[in-house]
Amino acid sequence: MAIKPKNITTDGKREMTMQEFRAWLGRFDTDKDGKISRQELSDAVRGAGGRFAWWKCRQGLRSADSDGNGYIDANEINNLVDFAQKHLGVRIVNF
Structure with missing residues (x-):
């Protein structure tokens, strides 16, 4: 499932809203536990x-998982934005 945002900026980053980012990330929640x-x-x-992916995943989990339970829940997704902008080639707008 590739990121399919509407806009690609001049620096090659894909631009998406926070809502689009949450929706895209939600597609990977295979067990639907939120x-x-x-x-x-x-x-x-x-x-x-x-x-x-293994390294970026580890770094992303460390940066976003503020309660240390090994999962990124709805309250921690905002913590993942900085990681996504640095390592996933996206730019989150309007958040």
């Missing part, structure tokens, strides 16, 4: 065309 696990985040990184 949380993103390490494996689901790794699948999302691969879906974005990212290399070194």
